[in-house]
Amino acid sequence: MLRTALACxxxxxxxxxxAADPAAAIEYRQSAYTVMVWNWAPxxxxxxxxxxxxxxxxxxxxxxxxxxAPMLLEGFPPGSDKGADTDAKGEIWSNYADFSAKMQAFxxxxxxxxxxxxxxxEAATRAQFGKTAETCKACHDAxxxx
Amino acid sequence: MLRTALACxxxxxxxxxxAADPAAAIEYRQSAYTVMVWNWAPxxxxxxxxxxxxxxxxxxxxxxxxxxAPMLLEGFPPGSDKGADTDAKGEIWSNYADFSAKMQAFxxxxxxxxxxxxxxxEAATRAQFGKTAETCKACHDAxxxx
Numbered sequence: 001m002l003r004t005a006l007a008c009x010x011x012x013x014x015x016x017x018x019a020a021d022p023a024a025a026i027e028y029r030q031s032a033y034t035v036m037v038w039n040w041a042p043x044x045x046x047x048x049x050x051x052x053x054x055x056x057x058x059x060x061x062x063x064x065x066x067x068x069a070p071m072l073l074e075g076f077p078p079g080s081d082k083g084a085d086t087d088a089k090g091e092i093w094s095n096y097a098d099f100s101a102k103m104q105a106f107x108x109x110x111x112x113x114x115x116x117x118x119x120x121x122e123a124a125t126r127a128q129f130g131k132t133a134e135t136c137k138a139c140h141d142a143x144x145x146x
Numbered sequence: 147m148l149r150t151a152l153a154c155x156x157x158x159x160x161x162x163x164x165a166a167d168p169a170a171a172i173e174y175r176q177s178a179y180t181v182m183v184w185n186w187a188p189x190x191x192x193x194x195x196x197x198x199x200x201x202x203x204x205x206x207x208x209x210x211x212x213x214x215a216p217m218l219l220e221g222f223p224p225g226s227d228k229g230a231d232t233d234a235k236g237e238i239w240s241n242y243a244d245f246s247a248k249m250q251a252f253x254x255x256x257x258x259x260x261x262x263x264x265x266x267x268e269a270a271t272r273a274q275f276g277k278t279a280e281t282c283k284a285c286h287d288a289x290x291x292x
Contacts, residue, residue, distance in 0.1 A: 028184045031177035035217065038174045067213040071181065 022083025029075025030086075032068055039064040047129050058125060059117040065132075066114040069107040073100060087145040099143055106135040168229025175221025176232075178214055185210040193275050204271060205263040212260040215253040219246060233291040245289055252281040 039061040045051040046058055076099070081090050092099045109132040116128040185207040191197040192204055222245070227236050238245045255278040262274040 024184075027180060031180035031184075034173060034177035035181055035214075038170075038177075039217075064213070064217060067210070068181075071185075071210060 022077075022080040025075050025077050025080040026084040026086050026088075029072060029080075029088075032071050032075060036065055036068045036072075039068070043129060044133075047126055053122060055117065055120055055122060055125070059114065062110070062114040062117045062125075066107075066110045069103075069110045072106075073103050089143050089145055092143050099139070102135065102139040102142065106132070106139060109135045168223075168226040171221050171223050171226040172230040172232050172234075175218060175226075175234075178217050178221060182211055182214045182218075185214070189275060190279075193272055199268060201263065201266055201268060201271070205260065208256070208260040208263045208271075212253075212256045215249075215256045218252075219249050235289050235291050238289050245285070248281065248285040248288065252278070252285060255281045 042051065042061055043058060043065070046053050076088065076092055078093055080086070081088060081093060109128070113125070113128045113132045117125045119125075188197065188207055189204060189211070192199050222234065222238055224239055226232070227234060227239060255274070259271070259274045259278045263271045265271075
């Protein structure tokens, strides 16, 4: 009953304030990662030869990843280390300059991936996929619990 | 135990096949809507005067909505009317031509919104917000259960 009332209240809160709600921020960032992984996984499948190489499809999905990357950081406002199930480590907020630098590295490399893929060179695309994946891993290794 | 085994199995399934998994598709599309609403809500707040008008911020978030819109349709593969909690009505798949036409209308109007907002004309932006919102509503009225 109280939960329902709270949920209704949250729906009525303007977005700018809702951004300060840790559970909403956690849901937002987890959703953004889910949409990203949905588009990233087919790239990995092509790189590993599990599905046929398709430069146009690679480009289309790499562009999506690149547009999603800059949406992530705002999903980690102060205080959103708890409030819902999350794998985000507390170190994100105690070491925020490094966390945001790692996020910016991912933004930069994924933007480069979309650009290189659009150029049509498969070998260069594969190489840039590797560089981009390293920026995912660097952030996950430092700041993701699982 | 069986659920865990199944979950691990799903992780190992190549993305192209995972797309055929109804629960994964439902999670994907719901995540895409969550990310979209996170970015759409501040537009509505500005239009309704709940937050100050900010053309640059409006444009930035409208562009995000426009890039997310074309990601939605692939989240509704045949068979994904069940498999996880979903508000998607069965009519989506029995009337798919109309559903996809309504989705395309949203893609078109949200792309126009991003373009108009970038042009800097507040009145035109407000008008195009209304036209875009109508395409949201048209689809929800016909195909969303709640």
